Amino acid sequence: MKYETLTVACAEHVATVTLNRPDVRNAFNETMIADLGAAFTALGARDDVRAIVLAANGKAFCAGADLNWMRKMAGYSDDENHADALRLAQMLSAIYRCPKPVIARVHGDAYAGGMGLVCAADIVVAADTVHFCLSEARLGLMPATIAPYVIRALGEQASRRYFVTAEAFDCATALRLGLVSEAVSADELDVTVQRLAQALCANSPNAVRECKQLVQDVAGVTIDDTLIDDTALRIARIRASEEGRDGVSSFLEKRTPLWRV
Incomplete structure (x- = not known):
């Protein structure tokens, strides 16, 4: 454009x-x-x-x-x-x-x-x-x-x-x-x-996006059971994501993650 x-x-x-x-x-x-x-x-x-x-x-x-x-x-x-x-x-x-x-x-x-x-x-x-x-x-x-x-x-x-x-x-x-x-x-x-x-750019694009959103959603919010459960759901979701799985695997296998350019 x-x-x-x-x-x-x-x-x-x-x-x-x-x-x-x-x-x-x-x-x-x-x-x-x-x-x-x-x-x-x-x-x-x-x-x-x-x-x-x-x-x-x-x-x-x-x-x-x-x-x-x-x-x-x-x-x-x-x-x-x-x-x-x-x-x-x-x-x-x-x-x-x-x-x-x-x-x-x-x-x-x-x-x-x-x-x-x-x-x-x-x-x-x-x-x-x-x-x-x-x-x-x-x-x-x-x-x-x-x-x-x-x-x-x-x-x-x-x-x-x-x-x-x-x-x-x-x-x-x-x-x-x-x-x-x-x-x-x-x-x-x-x-x-x-x-x-x-x-x-060296980090997981999905993780960067989710981290930015996490700060916006959590900053200033009361730490209660709702927030605790929400953060647990977020980490569970990203662990199961394609980039999350590859990131952990690449670390354990001492290789470059697929998103690294």
């Missing part, structure tokens, strides 16, 4: 989705929202893709909402505003719920909705010079559609602060808070992303 606001490339089982509106700091509008949703849905369904890297061209990773798009929203009715916001929320969900693991390669600043893209990813590798900001309150708005992902990534207490102060914070702070998985120099960014992508 071809996209107006993105480039998509696949090599060695890794797909790279690159935001490509550098002239507006990769701010998103209706077209980019639609492109991202379609791209992650399509890549998530491809058997030859085992990991996805979300990257960007230009100086910034993503500056949030495009100004022209925001001007257009000012004239929307309540129903039009709701429909518009829902499309953004569904796009973020497509990234978060993509069955393939997503690595955010953050080379430049991520503000407002750009934070949502970062927080929807599974692994975040950022250049140590980048800054993050939840700037919505400065404009009389709130980061509602990105909140489920930001709160999970930052934690409740940090979100309470940065939602209401709209302060920018640096990569070191993002690393300390757990938003960033690895902070590296700009020169090390691609090497680090490649290393992580290769690690993902």
Whole structure:
């Protein structure tokens, strides 16, 4: 598929989705929202893709909402505003719920909705010079559609602060808070992303998919008999799966599993 606001490339089982509106700091509008949703849905369904890297061209990773798009929203009715916001929320969900693991390669600043893209990813590798900001309150708005992902990534207490102060914070702070998985120099960014992508591709595709879903389903859930039984059912099911059986057999027989490429 071809996209107006993105480039998509696949090599060695890794797909790279690159935001490509550098002239507006990769701010998103209706077209980019639609492109991202379609791209992650399509890549998530491809058997030859085992990991996805979300990257960007230009100086910034993503500056949030495009100004022209925001001007257009000012004239929307309540129903039009709701429909518009829902499309953004569904796009973020497509990234978060993509069955393939997503690595955010953050080379430049991520503000407002750009934070949502970062927080929807599974692994975040950022250049140590980048800054993050939840700037919505400065404009009389709130980061509602990105909140489920930001709160999970930052934690409740940090979100309470940065939602209401709209302060920018640096990569070191993002690393300390757990938003960033690895902070590296700009020169090390691609090497680090490649290393992580290769690690993902070395594992069972089915196990990776099930592990991602496991975290989403179990995080924050009360540990009761229902959850205990659910986790037992999950491990029983994956033990009996084709890749589960081959993985255990290959380990015992000291051979390479069939999925290894």
